[in-house]
Structures are given as structure tokens and as C-alpha cells.
Amino acid sequence: MRSIYLTLILTVVLPVLFLSGGCRRRHKPGEVASTIFASDPNVASHFTSGFYDTEAGAWRWTAKQFAVTLNPPLHSAERGAHLVVHLVVPDPVIQNSQFVELSCSVGGLKLAPQTFAKAGSYTYERDIPADKLQGSDVRIDFAVDHTLPPTGPDIRQLGIIVSQVGIVAK
Numbered sequence: 001m002r003s004i005y006l007t008l009i010l011t012v013v014l015p016v017l018f019l020s021g022g023c024r025r026r027h028k029p030g031e032v033a034s035t036i037f038a039s040d041p042n043v044a045s046h047f048t049s050g051f052y053d054t055e056a057g058a059w060r061w062t063a064k065q066f067a068v069t070l071n072p073p074l075h076s077a078e079r080g081a082h083l084v085v086h087l088v089v090p091d092p093v094i095q096n097s098q099f100v101e102l103s104c105s106v107g108g109l110k111l112a113p114q115t116f117a118k119a120g121s122y123t124y125e126r127d128i129p130a131d132k133l134q135g136s137d138v139r140i141d142f143a144v145d146h147t148l149p150p151t152g153p154d155i156r157q158l159g160i161i162v163s164q165v166g167i168v169a170k
Contacts, residue, residue, distance in 0.1 A: 033046065033070065033071055034070055034071045034072065034073045034166055034167045034168070035070075035084075035164065035165070035166030035167070035168070036068065036070065036164070036165055036166065037163065037164050038051075038054050038058060038059045038060040038162060038163050038164065039054060039057050039058045039059075039163070041054070046068055046069050046070065047060065047066075047068055048066075048067040048068055048069045048139060049065070049066060049067045050062055050063040050064070050065050050066025050067060050142075051063075051066050051162070052156055058163060059088070059161045059162065059163045060161070060162055060163075061156065061158050061159065061160075061161055062142070062144065062158075062159040062160050062161070062162055063147070063156070063157050063158075063159055064143060064144055064147045064157055064159055065141070065142070065143045066141075066142050066143075066159070066162075067139055067140060067141045067142065068139070068140050068142075068165050069137050069138070069139050069140075070137065070138055070140065070165070070166070070167050071136060071137055071138075071167075072133040072134075072135075072136075072137075072138055072167055073167055073168065073169040074169060075169060076128075076130065076133040076167065076169055076170070077130055077133050077134050078130055079130060079169070079170045080127060080128055080129050080130040080133065080170055081127075081128050081130075081133055081167045081168060081169055081170055082125060082126070082127055082128070082167070082168045082169075082170060083104070083106070083111070083124075083125065083126045083127075083128050083140065083165075083166075083167055083168075084123060084124075084125050084164075084165070084166050084167075084168055085123065085124040085125075085142075085162060085164070085165050085166075086121075086122075086123055086162070086163045086164040086165075087102075087121070087122055087123070087124060087160050087161060087162050087163070088119075088120070088121050088122070088160065088161040088163075089116040089118070089119050089120060089122060089160055089161075090119055090158075090160070090161060091119035092148055092158075093119070093146060093147065093148055093158070093159070093160065094116070094117070094118065094119045096146065096148055097145075097146035098117070099115055099116060099117045099146070100115070100116045100144050100145065100146050100159075100160065101113050101114070101115045101116075101144065101145045101146075102114050102115075102116070102124055102142065102143075102144055102160065103142065103143050103144075103145075104124070104126065104140060104141065104142050104143075105140075105141045106128050106132045106138060106139075106140050106141075107131075107132040107138065107139075109128075109129070109132055111126040111128070112126060127170075128167065133167070138167065140165070144159040144160055146159075147159045
């Protein structure tokens with residue numbers, strides 16, 4: 001049953017993620033970026049925790065808790081910035097729990113969560129205050145309240161699908 005859902009995700013979700021990618025700047029290995037794409041192997045280390053390997057060269061499943069490390073954009077330490085996450089809530093996750101809530105924190109500040117009651121592509125967007133963007137890199141922690149439990153040979157706990165995470169200057 002799970003393989004049917006994964007096949008559906010690959011045939012429906014993958015084209016959406018490819019179309020939403022647009023032009024991308026490839027980063028050099030070790031370079032901290034203000035926007036990272038799941039498809040870019042040079043920024044894999046910035047998917048700090050709770051992300052699984054890239055699938056179909058375009059996206060990553062998350063675990064229940066996950067984090068990224070990003071470089072604040074120029075002048076964001078004075079003006080603040082905007083967090084943007086491109087994600088997909090897969091149908092099997094919704095069918096398993098009826099809804100999924102995504103929460104986020106930056107430097108100990110909890111940002112407003114977002115609840116998803118339908119499967120589909122979404123953008124999670126929140127403002128980040130300037131005082132949380134001091135320094136050369138910022139860790140952003142996320143959590144989802146519902147995941148798919150491991151089944152069969154797949155021992156992963158599957159939350160949502162992420163294709164891009166970024167901090168955008170105001």
C-alpha cells in the first residue's frame with residue numbers, strides 16, 4: 001500500500017517540485033547559503049538534521065523534527081528577513097492523521113505554526129526579526145506533529161517533503 005502512495009507522490013508531486021524550482025544558483029561545497037535546494041549536493045550539509053537523502057534529484061523527506069543552517073542575507077541583521085519553505089504535504093500523511101501542523105523556531109523564538117488539512121504543495125512563510133539573524137549562520141528548527149510510521153523495510157519516519165528553504169531579505 002505504501003508503495004502505491006510513493007508512486008503517486010513521484011508522479012504527481014515531482015512535476016510540481018520541478019516546475020517550482022526555477023533558476024537556481026549552485027553553491028560551492030562548504031559555502032553557507034541563504035537559500036538551499038534539496039537538489040543541490042553542494043549544500044547537503046546545511047540540511048542539518050532530520051532530512052533524508054535527496055530523492056528523484058529534487059526533494060527530501062523530513063523526519064518529525066528537522067533543521068537547516070542558513071546564512072542570513074545582507075542587511076538582515078538590521079532589517080530582519082523572511083523565511084520561505086517550499087514543501088509538499090503528501091496524501092498518505094494526511095490520510096494517516098487528518099492534518100499536519102508545521103512549527104518552527106529560530107534562535108529560541110517560536111514562529112507561528114501552520115496547519116495543513118489537505119495534501120498538496122504549500123509555501124510556509126514567516127518573518128524573522130533582525131535580532132535572530134546576528135552572526136554568519138542561523139539554525140532554523142522545524143517539527144511536524146504527525147508522520148508516517150516506518151513500515152516494512154523502510155525504517156524511516158516520514159513527515160513532509162521539502163524542496164527549498166531560504167531566508168530572503170526584506
